[in-house]
Amino acid sequence: MPRRPQPPDSSAARAPQARGAAPQRSGDCLDERCAGRVVARFGSRYIVAVDRAAGDTAAGQELDAIGRGRRQDIVVGDRVHCSREQGLLVIEAVEPRRNLLFRADANRTKPLAANVDQIAIVFAAQPPPQPEFVWRALLAAAAAGVEPVAILNKIDLESAAALAALDEVARLGARVVRVSARGNPRGAAQQLEQVCRDRITLFVGQSGVGKSTLLNLLIGSELRTGVLSRRGTHGRQTTTATRWLAYGTRGAVIDSPGFHEFGLGHLSAAELARSMPDFAAVTQPCRFADCHHAEEPDCQVRAAVEDGQISRARYEFYRKLLAQDSGTMAAHSRK
Ligand SMILES: Nc1nc2c(ncn2[C@@H]2O[C@H](COP(=O)(O)OP(=O)(O)OP(=O)(O)O)[C@@H](O)[C@H]2O)c(=O)[nH]1
Numbered sequence: 229m230p231r232r233p234q235p236p237d238s239s240a241a242r243a244p245q246a247r248g249a250a251p252q253r254s255g256d257c258l259d260e261r262c263a264g265r266v267v268a269r270f271g272s273r274y275i276v277a278v279d280r281a282a283g284d285t286a287a288g289q290e291l292d293a294i295g296r297g298r299r300q301d302i303v304v305g306d307r308v309h310c311s312r313e314q315g316l317l318v319i320e321a322v323e324p325r326r327n328l329l330f331r332a333d334a335n336r337t338k339p340l341a342a343n344v345d346q347i348a349i350v351f352a353a354q355p356p357p358q359p360e361f362v363w364r365a366l367l368a369a370a371a372a373g374v375e376p377v378a379i380l381n382k383i384d385l386e387s388a389a390a391l392a393a394l395d396e397v398a399r400l401g402a403r404v405v406r407v408s409a410r411g412n413p414r415g416a417a418q419q420l421e422q423v424c425r426d427r428i429t430l431f432v433g434q435s436g437v438g439k440s441t442l443l444n445l446l447i448g449s450e451l452r453t454g455v456l457s458r459r460g461t462h463g464r465q466t467t468t469a470t471r472w473l474a475y476g477t478r479g480a481v482i483d484s485p486g487f488h489e490f491g492l493g494h495l496s497a498a499e500l501a502r503s504m505p506d507f508a509a510v511t512q513p514c515r516f517a518d519c520h521h522a523e524e525p526d527c528q529v530r531a532a533v534e535d536g537q538i539s540r541a542r543y544e545f546y547r548k549l550l551a552q553d554s555g556t557m558a559a560h561s562r563k
Pocket residue numbers: 381382383384385407408409410411433434435436437438439440441442452453454455456463464465466467468484485486487
């Protein structure tokens with residue numbers, strides 16, 4: 229029987245201080261059972277940071293683990309209960325999640341991380357900013373009930389497009405930060421510290437925007453960083469696995485591999501509409517309570533677009549999501 233689950237953020241749930249050290253085989257774990265946090269995933273293998281619990285000889289270690297019965301629905305950030313089998317930890321149970329961030333298209337679902345407080349959406353002048361990526365990430369955050377913060381990195385490289393994208397995000401009500409990991413590393417570290425202190429923050433963004441560079445400034449670790457692809461517009465992916473890193477005594481930052489398509493196929497039309505902050509500003513009710521703000525008569529959202537209260541680009545973005553993304557993964561379990 230697994231140990232009785234602990235509350236998600238009990239003091240025993242802290243990730244270990246040591247990081248970057250190679251994970252150890254669970255032969256070092258003398259106890260038959262232990263609880264911990266999934267701090268990395270490589271396909272069907274995981275690394276679990278074992279809780280600092282009194283009397284647990286494995287406490288604080290990062291150990292190799294697999295899921296019971298090759299179960300694969302375990303993600304970085306999960307709180308897990310493990311047993312020991314043939315030199316490996318076996319994850320027997322996953323505690324209920326506070327939240328789960330993921331992206332999904334018609335073909336596959338990609339969980340990003342579980343149990344986070346906020347999502348830092350990083351973009352930059354290079355690779356060229358894609359406002360739609362940021363808007364999609366904002367939507368995913370709102371739908372999961374997670375706070376977003378938009379981070380424009382590389383402000384040493386002038387980019388009117390990047391600044392315009394940041395302004396737009398600020399208008400949507402999200403917190404925004406401008407940094408340059410290269411031009412002003414100390415200032416960037418200070419700003420990131422304010423954003424990340426005592427919180428669990430998932431960093432996402434296209435490949436090459438500088439996520440790992442920024443996190444290295446913050447936590448002084450040596451995450452691999454890359455050079456931008458010579459082929460140009462899209463950075464080559466340098467980080468290949470999502471990694472949870474303890475930050476301070478209460479927080480954590482999660483580095484993730486860059487990607488280009490932030491599919492939202494797991495969101496229903498209603499969830500999409502609910503997660504558009506500019507739509508929420510429309511206080512007049514539409515004629516139909518379940519209006520999807522598409523072709524329905526007497527739609528107040530469409531009226532707000534006609535009045536200029538909602539930007540046409542944002543409304544077209546929403547219609548595109550309704551047509552292309554919404555519900556394509558509706559049957560998918562969110563557990
Ligand atoms: N000019 C400039 N370059 C930067 C800045 N921050 C990072 N870079 C460079 O951008 C490149 C990509 O940085 P990474 O930190 O590897 O980017 P990433 O977002 O982690 O990329 P993936 O791991 O592939 O998702 C590296 O060559 C960095 O040196 C910055 O503020 N200004």
